[in-house]
Each structure stands twice: as C-alpha cells, then as structure tokens.
Amino acid sequence: MTKLAERYRELIEAGELQPDGDQQRAINHLVRCTDELQAAPRRGSVIWRALGKKPEPVRGVYLWGGVGRGKSMLMDLFYGCLDIESKRRVHFHEFMLDVHERIREERKKERGDPIEPVAETIRDDARLLALDEMVVNNTADAAILSRLFTSLLGHGVTIVTTSNRPPADLYKEGINRSLFLPFIDLVEEKLEIIPLNGPTDYRLERLGGMPVWHVPNGEKATAALREAFFRLTDYSPDDAANVPSEEIAVPGGRTLHVPKSLKGVAVFSFKRLCAEARGAPDYLAIARRYHTVIIVGIPVMGPELRNEASRFKVLVDALYEHKVKLLAAADAEPQELYEEGDGAFEFERTASRLIEMQSEDYLALGHGVDAARISDD
Numbered sequence: 001m002t003k004l005a006e007r008y009r010e011l012i013e014a015g016e017l018q019p020d021g022d023q024q025r026a027i028n029h030l031v032r033c034t035d036e037l038q039a040a041p042r043r044g045s046v047i048w049r050a051l052g053k054k055p056e057p058v059r060g061v062y063l064w065g066g067v068g069r070g071k072s073m074l075m076d077l078f079y080g081c082l083d084i085e086s087k088r089r090v091h092f093h094e095f096m097l098d099v100h101e102r103i104r105e106e107r108k109k110e111r112g113d114p115i116e117p118v119a120e121t122i123r124d125d126a127r128l129l130a131l132d133e134m135v136v137n138n139t140a141d142a143a144i145l146s147r148l149f150t151s152l153l154g155h156g157v158t159i160v161t162t163s164n165r166p167p168a169d170l171y172k173e174g175i176n177r178s179l180f181l182p183f184i185d186l187v188e189e190k191l192e193i194i195p196l197n198g199p200t201d202y203r204l205e206r207l208g209g210m211p212v213w214h215v216p217n218g219e220k221a222t223a224a225l226r227e228a229f230f231r232l233t234d235y236s237p238d239d240a241a242n243v244p245s246e247e248i249a250v251p252g253g254r255t256l257h258v259p260k261s262l263k264g265v266a267v268f269s270f271k272r273l274c275a276e277a278r279g280a281p282d283y284l285a286i287a288r289r290y291h292t293v294i295i296v297g298i299p300v301m302g303p304e305l306r307n308e309a310s311r312f313k314v315l316v317d318a319l320y321e322h323k324v325k326l327l328a329a330a331d332a333e334p335q336e337l338y339e340e341g342d343g344a345f346e347f348e349r350t351a352s353r354l355i356e357m358q359s360e361d362y363l364a365l366g367h368g369v370d371a372a373r374i375s376d377d
C-alpha cells in the first residue's frame with residue numbers, strides 16, 4: 001500500500017474521517033498520479049536521456065465539488081505524501097498573478113509570444129503543479145489559460161487542481177466565453193475529472209451548528225472562535241502557539257501578513273484589517289485566498305471611527321461577493337455596530353450582509369465569485 005493510501009486509511013480508522021465513496025475514488029486516482037510521478041525519470045537524468053525522447057507527462061487530476069467535501073484535505077494528503085523534490089503548490093489566484101507578472105517581463109524583451117518562455121520557467125521550477133481553488137472570473141486569465149496550459153502540459157508539467165465547479169462551469173457567462181472553451185476541452189482531455197459531491201458537508205459539520213457571530217468581545221468569544229479554528233483545520237490545540245502565518249500577494253507588488261493561516265482559514269484582528277491603511281486590493285486578496293476568515297475585536301463604530309468603518313464595509317463586500325465564511329467576535333450585533341452619526345445610513349447595507357452571512361443558505365455556498373450574485377443589490 002502506498003504512503004498516500006495508507007495515510008487515508010489511518011485517518012478513517014482513527015475516526016478523523018468518515019468513509020466516503022467519492023473521496024475513496026479520488027484517493028485511488030491520486031495514488032496513481034503519485035506512483036507515476038515518483039517512478040518517472042527526472043528531466044535530464046541518465047534514464048531520461050537514454051529514452052531518446054521526452055517521456056509522456058503524468059496525467060493530472062481535477063478535483064471538484066461543493067463546499068466542505070474534502071478537496072483541500074485530499075490535496076494536503078497528496079502533496080504531503082508525494083516524494084519528489086520538483087513540486088510546487090500555490091493558490092490559483094496567486095499563481096495567475098505570478099503568471100501575469102512573468103508575461104509582463106517577457107513582453108519587455110520583445111521576442112514574440114511570451115507564453116512559451118513563461119511556461120518553460122514554470123516547468124523549470126516544478127514538474128508537479130498543485131493549484132488550489134481554480135476559479136476563472138476575469139477576462140485576463142481566461143484569455144491566456146488555454147495557451148498556457150497547452151504549453152505547460154507540452155513541457156511535461158503534471159497539474160493537480162481543486163475547484164468548486166466542474167470544468168464546463170468555469171468562466172460561466174463570462175465575456176467572450178467562446179474563446180475560453182478550448183481551455184475547458186483541454187482540461188477534460190488531459191486531466192482526470194473527479195467529482196466530490198458526497199452527501200456530507202464536512203466543513204459545516206465540523207462547526208456543529210456553532211454560531212459564527214459572537215457578542216461581546218472577550219474570553220468567551222475568543223474561546224469559541226479558537227475552537228472553531230481547530231475544528232476547521234484539524235490543527236492540534238496543544239500546539240496553538242505554533243499555528244503557521246503567511247504572507248499573501250497583493251496586486252501592486254505588495255504582500256499582506258496573515259497572523260494565522262491554515263487550510264484556507266485565516267485569523268485577523270479588526271485593528272490589523274481596518275485600523276491600518278488598507279484598501280480593496282488587500283481585501284480582495286484575502287477573499288480570493290481564504291474560504292473562511294475569523295476576525296476578533298470588532299468594535300461599535302461611529303463618526304470617530306469613520307475610516308475604520310469605511311474599510312470594514314469594503315472588507316465585508318469582498319468577503320460577501322466571494323462567499324467567504326465569516327466568523328467574528330464583536331461588541332454588538334451587526335445592526336448595532338454603527339447606529340448613529342454620519343455614515344450610519346450607508347452602514348445599513350453592510351449590517352444586512354453580515355446578517356445574511358450567518359444564514360445556513362449562505363454558509364452552504366461554495367467559495368468564489370459566480371456569475372450570479374447571491375442577491376441583487
């Protein structure tokens with residue numbers, strides 16, 4: 001039994017996972033991918049040269065399904081058990097930001113189509129590219145994906161990715177979508193398409209009906225959010241002091257420090273997010289990167305905190321539009337956060353969204369922007 005299959009079986013036997021037919025089928029495909037990648041000769045090795053031609057690339061995997069079906073967990077297992085050095089894992093949004101930056105640099109050289117040299121540099125970095133949460137919602141990405149992936153696959157890069165949507169629903173109703181259809185055809189031809197749509201929403205099940213908005217700020221609220229974090233991430237509470245942090249890319253060449261970042265869950269203080277000079281690019285980077293955001297220390301606001309309130313409104317809009325789950329500790333319920341003074345009327349929309357974000361219907365939505373909004377504003 002391979003390391004990946006054995007680790008999955010151990011988690012089921014330990015009661016940390018429930019038997020799930022869709023997950024087991026996905027594991028079988030990921031085991032095949034793991035075995036073939038580990039057996040394949042390294043580029044430039046003696047065996048590789050002895051073949052006299054480039055080896056056939058290992059067929060990748062496209063895992064898709066609704067929220068909480070175990071996609072990130074399976075990617076964690078696969079990537080952690082894969083014993084090769086030349087591998088890279090990155091969130092799809094961050095990957096595309098990096099690709100566009102490389103393309104801009106290549107265009108400065110005026111050497112023709114920049115896609116090919118960009119694909120070569122990516123290939124030199126890794127022969128396994130693991131992409132978390134593929135979602136295509138802008139024309140800039142849609143315009144280059146078919147050529148980019150064709151080139152990457154042609155260079156022998158194996159792609160394993162997760163998504164909330166089947167390939168046919170990517171960039172749905174997007175501008176000039178007909179130009180994007182070759183990418184869908186390519187993915188369906190070159191990758192194993194594996195659905196994960198079992199009956200259990202593991203992420204919501206782990207919350208166990210816990211409230212997501214806690215009032216007031218204090219030890220009780222902090223303890224509840226701490227428990228939710230460990231349930232969502234499987235991280236041991238005994239090692240709470242060592243929860244990893246992360247620097248995420250923000251358009252414009254900046255990075256944003258995330259104090260606690262694990263398995264698509266981020267933890268911030270209100271002060272860090274809204275008392276400091278931040279704007280829409282910061283909040284969009286967070287919304288695209290994380291399926292769940294935990295915020296502590298949200299105060300009651302008024303005209304004296306109008307700047308903080310304005311940033312908070314932009315933050316909530318970004319999280320709402322990307323269907324991010326928000327867990328929070330605040331000094332008041334949403335409708336009481338900003339009741340009086342200049343700006344109170346404008347805050348009503350934010351309060352309405354915060355209330356909706358606590359509903360079961362909202363919490364059951366998959367992460368990411370869709371062509372259809374949750375509601376009409």
